[in-house]
Amino acid sequence: EDPIISGIAFNRDEAQLTVVGVPDHPGIASAILGPIGAANIEVDMIVQNVGSDGLTDFTFTVHKRDFATALQIMREVAGSLGAKDVRGDDDIVKVSLVGVGMRSHAGVASKTFATLARENINIRMISTSEIKISVVIDSKYLELAVRSLHKDFALDREPQDEAL
Amino acid sequence: EDPIISGIAFNRDEAQLTVVGVPDHPGIASAILGPIGAANIEVDMIVQNVGSDGLTDFTFTVHKRDFATALQIMREVAGSLGAKDVRGDDDIVKVSLVGVGMRSHAGVASKTFATLARENINIRMISTSEIKISVVIDSKYLELAVRSLHKDFALDREPQDEAL
């Protein structure tokens, strides 16, 4: 399946929270997101990588308006989870390349990363699906990232603002 | 937007590779996936969490048939990236809850995680999009995970095998 890139989307409303150094055993992910779901806070991205030495980090993004509440909740549960730390940052943006057949091509992802590398934009977080490659970057790089990707992938359609 | 879960999908063909402890600066993601793209290897999931102390881990999944080749390529580039280690595992499966409005509800994600926790199934990796919550688990838990999620979410449609 040849990838067909339909466009670029971005989201300036997000804030990220990371629970650092949680035990990598059953029940932890549920204990982290349970209180967030109970507080009726919408979650966008959830990213957890493979752990090492029995620990891993758990990151999720919420709307900026829920950042302080979510951070407060996480600080309250972190102790009971045995987490090392809770970190948050609301100065981020999500930029996504949207299309079909994305996964059938490491080329699309590596081209996306090469464009950002050339512009010296650090990729803070990555999450993909069959129809999207999403990266989280510092918010100050939003315009530069969107414009460079738009040019390198020779896209016509205007980038879409996916406000939450 | 109320979440509407349309079903469960799973994928038994995947293998995961993790480049551990890479420097978290521009150009690294491109240096990792460039050689994989050049070797025409399809990549499904790409997961990178926020780093700490200037380092992060970078994981991606490939079809099991490409696992040995991808591992070989990663071992060759790891040194030039300054990575601490390259790890791989082909005894995994991806299980996804598919639907719309997924992100508008931490409840759906935490319910998914609670089901797996109750069955004592450890979640190795998590990646989400607007239409999917995907977890990577040990392959031995595939049937138990799919059956439990199917029951807890009271789904009708048979789970879909998304073979790559």
Ligand SMILES: C[C@@H](O)[C@H](N)C(=O)O
């Ligand atoms: C870290 C967390 O995902 C844990 N592995 C769990 O299953 O809940």
Ligand SMILES: C[C@@H](O)[C@H](N)C(=O)O
């Ligand atoms: C780790 C990797 O994603 C790095 N931050 C980069 O921008 O390439």
